[in-house]
Amino acid sequence: MRTALTIAGSDSCGGAGIQADIKTMTANGVYAMSAITALTAQNTTGVTGIMEVTPEFLKEQLEDVITDIRPDAIKIGMVSSGKLISVIAETITRFELVNIVVDPVMIATSGARLISKEAIEVLKEQLLPKANIITPNIPEAEVLAGFPINSGEDMEKAAELIYQNFHCNVLLKGGHQLNDANDLLFTGEGKQWFKGKRIHNPNTHGTGCTLSSAIASNLAKGYTMTEAVEYAKNYISGALAAMLDLGKGSGPMNHAFAISGEYKEIK
Numbered sequence: 001m002r003t004a005l006t007i008a009g010s011d012s013c014g015g016a017g018i019q020a021d022i023k024t025m026t027a028n029g030v031y032a033m034s035a036i037t038a039l040t041a042q043n044t045t046g047v048t049g050i051m052e053v054t055p056e057f058l059k060e061q062l063e064d065v066i067t068d069i070r071p072d073a074i075k076i077g078m079v080s081s082g083k084l085i086s087v088i089a090e091t092i093t094r095f096e097l098v099n100i101v102v103d104p105v106m107i108a109t110s111g112a113r114l115i116s117k118e119a120i121e122v123l124k125e126q127l128l129p130k131a132n133i134i135t136p137n138i139p140e141a142e143v144l145a146g147f148p149i150n151s152g153e154d155m156e157k158a159a160e161l162i163y164q165n166f167h168c169n170v171l172l173k174g175g176h177q178l179n180d181a182n183d184l185l186f187t188g189e190g191k192q193w194f195k196g197k198r199i200h201n202p203n204t205h206g207t208g209c210t211l212s213s214a215i216a217s218n219l220a221k222g223y224t225m226t227e228a229v230e231y232a233k234n235y236i237s238g239a240l241a242a243m244l245d246l247g248k249g250s251g252p253m254n255h256a257f258a259i260s261g262e263y264k265e266i267k
């Protein structure tokens, strides 16, 4: 069985962060492992608290996992401080880790800031250049590109600039802002639009975490970057189309939409 590691924050309501990542990796047929960067107290209406782990404890988690079960791919999500980002960057180099997917999480859908301003600089300098692919949404891409994005053309300009500046493939997500569910992939081979069908579901908590984990799972399974993105889009569309409706705010998706969950008979 192929393996994947998520390095991210815990979401107590189970729809985003580590919990979304483990559910996604499991549903995509890879063995999931985790190194937790922070605990968050949150639900579908917002984040009320963040407790970061120490850089030493993150390092210990990473070393214990990697030296025992080597991950075939890694997804990196919420990492709120520069020191934690440095630990991850140094670990990637030291263990020659491959198939690195970075979701540059900055602000939660509910509006909470999940990264400090000083950490954004460390992210740009130390982590993004080590990624195989990064998956910013529009506000994150605006921070990375340094100009506002108001059209599909702006998305193309921003993705190319980010690709050139940080030397990594870029999947710029249209998501709940521009262009409906259309995402733009920019690689060394140029640009490619992935046209998704917009699903009228207001429950989009954790969509970014889920997409990046599905891409990491597909890379772990040996798919090409284009295949990994295409199949991850199929997975998230299925999870949204299942129309789960939980909680008082923007609720989670059904990550297990293709799993029967019944084991009355062992086949």
Ligand SMILES: Nc1ncnc2c1ncn2[C@@H]1O[C@H](COP(=O)(O)OP(=O)(O)OP(=O)(O)O)[C@@H](O)[C@H]1O
Binding pocket: 016, 107, 108, 109, 136, 137, 138, 173, 174, 175, 176, 177, 180, 181, 182, 183, 196, 197, 198, 199, 200, 201, 204, 205, 206, 207, 208, 209, 211, 233, 236, 237, 240
């Ligand atoms: N209503 C929708 N219908 C279909 N696809 C969607 C919808 N909303 C988001 N997506 C898709 O979900 C993926 C995640 O994109 P999104 O822009 O929502 O990420 P994000 O803003 O980083 O998420 P998060 O809310 O977790 O921070 C993208 O592939 C996007 O196109």
Ligand SMILES: Cc1ncc(CO)c(N)n1
Binding pocket: 008, 009, 010, 011, 016, 017, 018, 040, 077, 078, 105, 107, 108, 109, 114, 205, 206, 207, 208, 209
């Ligand atoms: C822990 C965590 N990571 C990422 C996000 C962004 O969706 C969130 N809300 N919570």
